[in-house]
Amino acid sequence: MGNVEENPDPRVRTWAPVCRAVALLLGPYAEVVLHDPRTDRVLEIWNPMTSRGPGDPSLLGELDDLTPSAHDVYGPYEKLLADGRRLSSVSAVLRDARDAPSAVLCINLDRTPLEQAAAVLSAFGAPTVQRPEPLFEQDWSERVQHVIGTYVRETGRPIERMTRQDRLAVLGRLDEARVFAVRRAAPVVAGALRVSRSTVYGLLAELRAPSARD
């Protein structure tokens, strides 16, 4: 992470103590990044989780999320690393004495170990072979929206641009969530996916009967 005290950039000298403190507090599972929003490059990085370093371009679109809100703090967002690690990410716009944006701070927390620990705990006294038969709630149609929304966010692909594979994946999740045990669910799902009822049943059949294993 370089010799910060000698870093020529005044912004780094200003913010480095905060960054180092956060990096220390959250141990090896948090990455702290200071971005230059004008050049879209990394100013400094602590506990890097990828191979990024100062001067590298600010991959990951960490700065893209900043436009819509009126505040200076954003998130937490969920990010997915290429190797499958799941990150919770917050960003903050840092301003200089004249109140002009001078840097952007990002903290990326790797939630994978926490989630593994949670899985160990909740598996204790194993809850049967039956998987957590996910719920149905008063308004199960919100669950449909949630599953689809999550998928769209993960892939960055809106419903209109989904491929057949996308639809198969989404329907797989919905089926696992036992959504189709609810009456009238299929037409609702079809509508949500902008697809006909026939297509839903066709894709579901394909999912449920991979018996054509030739």
Add this chain to the structure above:
Amino acid sequence: MGNVEENPDPRVRTWAPVCRAVALLLGPYAEVVLHDPRTDRVLEIWNPMTSRGPGDPSLLGELDDLTPSAHDVYGPYEKLLADGRRLSSVSAVLRDARDAPSAVLCINLDRTPLEQAAAVLSAFGAPTVQRPEPLFEQDWSERVQHVIGTYVRETGRPIERMTRQDRLAVLGRLDEARVFAVRRAAPVVAGALRVSRSTVYGLLAELRAPSARD
């Protein structure tokens, strides 16, 4: 849990040490019950989680699950207590010297504290605003059991002695819980209430159309 050493029932004297050991090992979160499968009653109980005691009927249908399998050990099953605690439950058929079934052992582990801990862990570094769904409910048939169980506890009236008013009340709660939005729910509820399908629909109609408000 009574003075086990003086318990006149030889089965209790035989199995008590095992039961006590398990109850001690799993601390306050596990209940150990010894059932008499012929009379369908509790022989002895350690760390009771409900108000059951020796001689009480073996509520909860802990013995119902035993028929279908060829082995003598069953589970873990998931059970829902009336107050919402979630149990992992295993049962074992205990046999005497002549290999005849003499008692049934049930161990019920309260998973709630573990799940709370798991929830704390997985909530750490909160993943966005999402997580509207309580990790409560499992599959809907357990919701049925839960509603009925709660009612039985509240009124102290077992299913067999319920009046028409009781059934109306229970069905009202189930209807509010949107249980009947799930396919195949009505027959299951009818079975759980020890009542015919016709009766369920009749009572439901009465509940839903009190329009004759004159």
Add this chain to the structure above:
DNA sequence: TCCAGTCTGGACTTACAGTCCAAGCATGGG
């Protein structure tokens, strides 16, 4: 004993779940 209220099994109707197919519509190769 009868009566009133309730429950029951079973026959029935309705509504939805799920299947099937001919035709439409993209996409891409020749």
Add this chain to the structure above:
DNA sequence: CCCATGCTTGGACTGTAAGTCCAGACTGGA
């Protein structure tokens, strides 16, 4: 430009479960 291929679609169809209805059985009380 045409055709071939693969996917989707609306609609017709079948099957299964949801819900209704009713004559008869059961129950407790007068």
